[in-house]
Amino acid sequence: MIIVGLTGGIGSGKTTVAKQFEALGVPVYIADVEAKNLMHKSKVIKRKLIQLFGDKAYINDVLNKYYIADIIFNNNTYLQKMNAIVHPRVARHFEKWSLKQDAPYVIKEVAVLFENGGHIACDYIITVTAPKELRIKRLLMRDNTTKDKIKSIMKNQWTDTEKIKYSQYVIDNVDLEMTKNQVVGIHEDILKRIGKI
Template sequence: MIIVGLTGGIGSGKTTVAKQFNALGIPVYIADDEAKKLMIRSKIIKRKLIQLFGEQAYINGALNRPFLAKKIFNNASNLEKMNAIVHPKVASHFKRWVNKQKAPYVLKESAILFENNSYINCDYIITVTAPKELRIERLLKRDETSLEKIQAIMNNQWNDDRKTEKSDFVIVNTNLEDTIRQVQLTHNKIVNFIQ
């Protein structure tokens, strides 16, 4: 199975792009969503996160996201330790998911595809970009967040130049109509490559 990685900085519009690929019949694995589910379902992850951050990591069996966010976003060491617990489980879950798919290729959407080195398991990489100001504007509308929190997340991610350098395709997501056109063109190229 051909694996296409889909990445981009926070607020770039990866989800919008993923939905367009999905509309073309391409199965999409949203790594961040699956990681959150595994952090609740997996007893091993739960035990290790409690060992790392203490009992406050979970409240009544539910992941204490605000607590964890405070622990990791301004602490690269804690972020690295948490990723070392969660990412291997996500990787094995993804492999099982891939084996069940019947499309010409699958999409693995991950904001930190490069940062966690999972790009090495992809046949092609698509990076979604948008101007920083637009990304911040989108995030302030979408999330109950602050400029400071957005900046902290952006600081933990590679910049667009670094990502696009290592990518096979770049989709500039500033206008939905144009984004849909770019997705269709990219899809056609990938299908042509694998035939």
């Protein structure tokens, strides 16, 4: 199976781009969504997160994401430890999922694709970019958050320049219509590269 990694900084619009690939019939795996599912379903992950963050990690069996977010984005060590618990299990889940797909290629959307070394397993990589101020504006509208929290998350992610160095494709996600055109162009190019058109 050909794996295409889709990444980009927080607020760049990865999910918007992922939905556009889905509309073209490409199976899409959203790693953040699956990670949250596994944090709720997996007894092993739950136990390890409680060991790491204490009893407040779950309230009434539901992940206390605001409590955990406060800790990990103020302390990089906790972020790395949490990633070491969750990411390997998400990677295994993705492998099983991709084997069930019947398509020329699949998209794996991961916010921290490079940061966690996931790019190594990808055949091609697409990085979604947008100006920093626009990304901050989008996030303030979308999430119950602050500029400080957003900047703290951005600090833990590679810059666009670093990501682009290792990417075969870049989508500048500022205008929706232009983004759609870029997605169609990339889709056709990938199909050509893998000999499907």
